[in-house]
Amino acid sequence: MDSNQVLVNSAIEQLRARWPGAQDSVAAAAVRLEDGQILTSVSFDNFNAAATMCPEAGAVAQAYTLGKRVIASACVTNGTQEGTYQVLAPCGICQERLAVWGPDVLAAVPGPEGTNTWDMLPLRALNPYYWATSFTADGHWPSTTEHGE
Ligand SMILES: [Zn+2]
Structure with missing residues (x-):
């Protein structure tokens, strides 16, 4: 099976394990690390919307x-x-989180409306005008280390 399909399936499995049978707006995610390990997590809901994740x-955060x-x-x-299920593109904040690992990080995005398909695109395609390149000496995408400085 394609490694990207495995990743999406891992997110689906996490979603169904955490909320079996749920049909409301809960969500789960999976990330693949460079060593092949997959980490999963779920949305953190709270009565106070400011506390959600x-x-x-x-x-x-676990990868980091x-x-x-x-x-x-x-x-x-x-x-x-x-x-x-449906694939959700990463929100702007999650794109910022993933940007720590560079513009080649792949993100699942939904396919054309009504197709129930998805694709994997690099962050540079989701965010071609990444703001943080304005703060590096030669306009490069900041490295993981530079993100933490
Ligand atoms: Zn997000």
């Missing part, structure tokens, strides 16, 4: 904690029909 946040590079990310939520 995107599904990717947990897995991204481990000192490992994320090379791909996928986020899913329930589809409109029971048992289906």
